[in-house]
Amino acid sequence: MKREIVSTLLVATFATALHAGGDIGGVVDFTNPEENIKIPEVKKEVVRVEPPKVVEAPKKVEEKKSESNFYAVLKGLSIMGDSAGALEADTGYGAGLDLGYRFGNGLATEIDLSFAKSDLNNAASNEASFKTAALSLVYTFPVTEAVGLFAKAGYMQEQTKVNALDIDETDSGLTYGAGLEYKINDTYGVVAEYEGSAIDDSLRGDAVSLGLMYNF
Numbered sequence: 001m002k003r004e005i006v007s008t009l010l011v012a013t014f015a016t017a018l019h020a021g022g023d024i025g026g027v028v029d030f031t032n033p034e035e036n037i038k039i040p041e042v043k044k045e046v047v048r049v050e051p052p053k054v055v056e057a058p059k060k061v062e063e064k065k066s067e068s069n070f071y072a073v074l075k076g077l078s079i080m081g082d083s084a085g086a087l088e089a090d091t092g093y094g095a096g097l098d099l100g101y102r103f104g105n106g107l108a109t110e111i112d113l114s115f116a117k118s119d120l121n122n123a124a125s126n127e128a129s130f131k132t133a134a135l136s137l138v139y140t141f142p143v144t145e146a147v148g149l150f151a152k153a154g155y156m157q158e159q160t161k162v163n164a165l166d167i168d169e170t171d172s173g174l175t176y177g178a179g180l181e182y183k184i185n186d187t188y189g190v191v192a193e194y195e196g197s198a199i200d201d202s203l204r205g206d207a208v209s210l211g212l213m214y215n216f
Helices: 002-021
Strands: 070-079 087-104 107-120 127-142 147-162 167-183 188-197 207-215
Touching: 070 107, 070 188, 087 127, 087 207, 107 147, 127 167
Parallel strands: none
Antiparallel strands: 070 087, 070 207, 087 107, 107 127, 127 147, 147 167, 167 188, 188 207
């Protein structure tokens, strides 16, 4: 009898508690726990990665080197010799230097300096020396980009010395010449030239030369 009374009280107490507290949380089904665990869905967003832009470096503009106005020609020369009075000179050798300035359109001016020696055709075979200085106007005609033909004319002073005969004379007169210029590059070139003069009684005579040009 007592057991029935106690059982009735426990059932009544449990039922009262359920009624008073409401829904405690529901009944959990432990037989399938995977259905009771809800995993939030993760939205996958596709991120579009654009390739980096290739920036082209600016092209370097090559500047054309302007032609130099000043130039120098260092040359070796051969004089042909001539006769003056009773004296006659053989061929000889020497060196020269031309300093020039270009005005443009093929026109230039030059200062030409030279020194040469030769033997005389006399009994003692005396030696004669020659110094010249000239101011000339030059015109160059371009045949190709590298080759040019030129002509020149000017005024020259010539000093002749024969020490054994006590000769030291200075004469002057017109000078002229023509030649070919070959351009190696913007800095260097080769010049071949023939030069003559209208100086009377000149033992030096005409000359031919080959020189290296330097533009600066």
